[in-house]
Amino acid sequence: MKKSFLITLITFCSIYSFGQSKNAITFQAEIANRNGDVIYIKDGKNKTIKEMKINDKGFFKDTFEVEKEDFYMFFDGTEYTRLFLKNGYDLKLKMDAKQFDESIVYTGKGATENNYLAQDIIKEGLITPEKLVALSEADFKKMIDEKKLTEETFLDKSSLDKTFIEIQKRNISTNIKGLQRYYTESKAVQKLNNAVALTFNYVNHKGGATKLEELKGKYVYIDVWATWCGPCRGEIPFLQKIEEKYHGKNIEFVSISIDVQKDFEKWKKFVSDKQLGGIQLFADKDWNSDFVKSLNITGIPRFILIDPNGKIVNADAERPSSPKLGELFDRLLN
Incomplete structure (x- = not known):
């Protein structure tokens, strides 16, 4: 949560x-x-x-x-x-x-x-992203239809406060729409796995530009982020630890900022002040950059793992703060 x-x-x-x-x-x-x-x-x-x-x-x-x-x-x-x-x-x-x-x-x-x-929060926590995306379209529709019917029927038969019931019903509808949007977007992203990643050629903080092709032969873990994004900044300490742990291994860590062009200098200063490691790049057209659009990125931070041949291992990879990421890297790199 x-x-x-x-x-x-x-x-x-x-x-x-x-x-x-x-x-x-x-x-x-x-x-x-x-x-x-x-x-x-x-x-x-x-x-x-x-x-x-x-x-x-x-x-x-x-x-x-x-x-x-x-x-x-x-x-x-x-x-x-x-x-x-x-x-x-x-x-x-x-x-x-x-x-x-x-x-x-x-x-x-x-x-x-x-x-x-309090109990509703616990029940919502049981619907994990992994379980959700694993469902077929038919099973997903059945799940949300049953969820809506069960919850609304319970409220209608309860003696709960009338205002509470009215607000909770609106929340149920909002939650259902959120689940539908997440499921649709996640399925679209899932289809990108094993496809060849679209290339990029972005400005490098250290000077010049970097192309994805230049990193072939290594795994590439990409962080799509922005200086204004709180959750993105929250992942930075974890990303730095991951970079340090796997330094010298067959992997490159690439951070692609989708800050708008007018914030280019702000991005440069942020990277320098925070002493960010890895390969720090600045996307050419923020959200509308071809690489970003090709991965259906509608929210950040977003992490992508690409294999040494340029194929996408996971278009929505685990975050640095997740223990699962280290477990994956241990399997791939050791």
Whole structure:
């Protein structure tokens, strides 16, 4: 399934006054193995509406109001979970942050809706990308049709809050559309495996340009990224460790930036400042570069593994942060 936050004085004063209302939400928790000292409640726009400090025993209790009954996010500085909040609720949470999703249990007023959400997150986690892409088109359609019918039927027969049911049904539809889009795109990418990779000839940070053909005879692990991409930057430390571990082996590490042309100097400075290794290249037409389009890249970071003959081993390879990548390289390179 990690950020900095700011709360203005006006917001603080508003929340403080809400806390004195008889209609306020009371929220308390016992959290074992907590990840931090503060819990943040965030709205759908990722805005923090409440901060609650946890004491040394992992306990907090606070009161506040929300502008509307809706879904919110509970963030402990490391992990998220969804909440349904409604003024007048009296929620008690017990959990172990080391088993974050699996350990969540609510009691009190509002517990039924929030326990539903906690269990829903666990169920969603069972639909892994690997399992999804392994399905035939017929089996995939059957799965999502059954999923939608089962979830909506349960909600219709339940005694859950009416607003909760309405919002959750919208979320189910959004989730189904997301799964359909992911499945379609993943199947298209999967068909690229074993095909000869389209060449490129991109500007090299060290000067000149580099063609894919120049790297034949070695495995090529490509990172398609951009300086503005947070998840891309998050993979950099892992990529550096992988590069160091397999230095001298029959593999080249290539990073292709799809920053727009006007950010060329920004890219050059970023690569220098961060002392990025491997072969650092700048794509000619960002997202519209022929190599990028040939791989159906619609989101980054994206990693591609090409074999010594120029064929695509995996058009959507494991990320550097995945232990599976090291296991694959050990099989291929040792």
